[in-house]
Each structure stands twice: as structure tokens, then as C-alpha cells.
Amino acid sequence: MSESAEATVYEYKELSSTNSQMRHLMKSEPMEELSVVMTHYQTAGRGQAGNGWESERGMNLLMSVLLHPCTIEVHKQFGVSQAVSLAVAEAVRSFGINGVCVKWPNDIYIDDKKVAGILIEHSIMGATLADSVVGIGLNVNQLRFVSNAPNPVSMAQQLGHPIDLFEVFERVMTHLTQQYERLLNGDEHGLTADYHQLMWRADSQLHRFKDDAGEFDASIAGVDDIGRLVLMLPGGDHRAYGFKEVAYMG
Numbered sequence: 001m002s003e004s005a006e007a008t009v010y011e012y013k014e015l016s017s018t019n020s021q022m023r024h025l026m027k028s029e030p031m032e033e034l035s036v037v038m039t040h041y042q043t044a045g046r047g048q049a050g051n052g053w054e055s056e057r058g059m060n061l062l063m064s065v066l067l068h069p070c071t072i073e074v075h076k077q078f079g080v081s082q083a084v085s086l087a088v089a090e091a092v093r094s095f096g097i098n099g100v101c102v103k104w105p106n107d108i109y110i111d112d113k114k115v116a117g118i119l120i121e122h123s124i125m126g127a128t129l130a131d132s133v134v135g136i137g138l139n140v141n142q143l144r145f146v147s148n149a150p151n152p153v154s155m156a157q158q159l160g161h162p163i164d165l166f167e168v169f170e171r172v173m174t175h176l177t178q179q180y181e182r183l184l185n186g187d188e189h190g191l192t193a194d195y196h197q198l199m200w201r202a203d204s205q206l207h208r209f210k211d212d213a214g215e216f217d218a219s220i221a222g223v224d225d226i227g228r229l230v231l232m233l234p235g236g237d238h239r240a241y242g243f244k245e246v247a248y249m250g
């Protein structure tokens with residue numbers, strides 16, 4: 001365990017999952033905001049929609065940060081996702097990497113490859129959020145990935161040299177603190193505008209999508225105020241989709 005200027009960092013050689021460990025610690029002691037759990041290896045790393053998250057031992061950033069966004073209303077929870085996505089994207093960009101973007105809702109891509117995944121687990125108290133465990137898996141120095149991983153890339157592959165993991169951690173925390181402040185200060189519109197700027201394929205080109213009714217062509221128009229993906233059909237109509245209600249087909 002170590003203290004940084006902002007909060008306590010709980011570091012482990014191995015864990016099942018940093019998100020699970022954060023919840024476990026929260027049951028036994030009051031945890032201050034911006035506390036961090038990090039590890040070198042996860043035996044049961046968790047991803048979105050029940051998927052796993054694989055990461056080679058010691059190579060990548062595997063961390064969970066605790067937030068207490070208790071002024072954020074439940075229906076505005078996508079703001080947390082936007083703030084975290086922007087922070088991770090900015091941290092990656094700060095190493096001189098181009099083509100960094102956010103694939104809705106919160107995958108961080110370098111061009112067409114995924115460099116980071118984010119898993120945010122909220123607890124709710126009445127109409128507002130109580131706490132949010134923000135899990136971040138960022139591929140930093142891994143050079144080979146298992147074949148079934150979805151189009152992964154690491155920062156080192158992109159740059160052609162390894163990077164100091166601690167430096168990456170510091171930059172993620174710096175940007176996360178800044179973007180989270182913006183959210184708490186009510187800059188939702190600014191966050192959404194920045195998120196739109198970074199959105200993967202929000203280029204007014206037609207792409208192929210699939211929903212319950214079948215395949216169709218549309219362009220990515222942005223996100224609405226509850227975080228749904230908004231697509232524009234060739235005739236100008238808009239459709240909004242929640243997570244897993246639509247798939248990108250290429």
C-alpha cells in the first residue's frame with residue numbers, strides 16, 4: 001500500500017479482479033475517493049457484458065479507481081463514462097500516439113485496434129450515484145495477444161519501444177482527476193462535445209450496422225443525453241441505441 005498526493009494505492013502481485021477487490025475492501029473499511037487498486041496480474045479479469053479481460057503478467061495497466069459521484073443523477077451516469085474515456089484517451093495521446101479515439105460506449109482505440117477497455121460498476125442511492133468502481137485495462141507493453149482477443153494493440157507496439165508503467169499510471173490519474181472535476185462542476189456539455197470529437201468513425205460516412213430488425217446502413221451522429229448511440233439513416237432519420245442493442249458490422 002502506498003500514499004500518493006490524492007489517495008491510497010493498494011498494489012497486489014496477483015488478484016482475481018481489481019474491481020472485485022475494490023468492492024471487497026469497501027466492505028471492510030471506508031475508502032476515500034480516488035483510492036486505487038492495481039495489480040500485475042488478474043486470474044479472472046472482468047470485461048463488459050460478462051466477457052473476460054486477459055492481460056500478460058506485469059505488462060499492462062490493470063487498475064480500479066473509486067469515485068463517489070453522489071451529486072450525479074442516475075440518468076446522467078454516462079457522464080462518468082465520458083469523463084473516464086476522455087481521461088484514458090488523453091493519457092494515451094500524451095505519449096505521442098496518434099489516431100486515439102473512443103469507440104462507443106467506452107472502448108479506447110488506436111485507429112481500428114483496441115488499446116484499452118473500461119468497466120464501470122455503479123452503486124445507486126435514491127436518485128443519484130453513490131459510488132462508482134472504475135476498472136481500466138490499458139495495454140501498455142504487451143507485444144503478443146491471444147488470437148481470440150478482439151483486435152488488440154498496445155502502446156509499445158504502436159511506439160516501437162516499451163514504456164514505464166508507473167508513468168502511464170500517473171498520467172491516467174492526472175487526466176482522470178481533471179475530467180472528473182469537470183463532471184462534478186457541471187460541465188456536461190463540454191464533456192459531451194469533447195467525447196463527440198474523439199468518437200470512432202463519427203465521420204458522416206455510412207457504415208453497416210445490425211439491430212433486432214436486421215442490417216442497415218447509417219452514419220454515427222453521436223450520443224444522446226442518456227448516453228445512447230445515435231445513428232443517422234441515409235434519409236436523415238435518427239435512431240438511438242443502448243449498449244448491446246446494435247452491432248457494428250464493418
Ligand code: BTN
Pocket residue numbers: 016017018019020042044045046047048049051053061062063064107116117118119135136137138
Ligand atoms: C471491456 O472492454 O470489456 C472492459 C475491460 C475492463 C478490464 C479492466 S482490467 C482492470 C479492471 N478489473 C477488471 O476485472 N476489469 C477491469
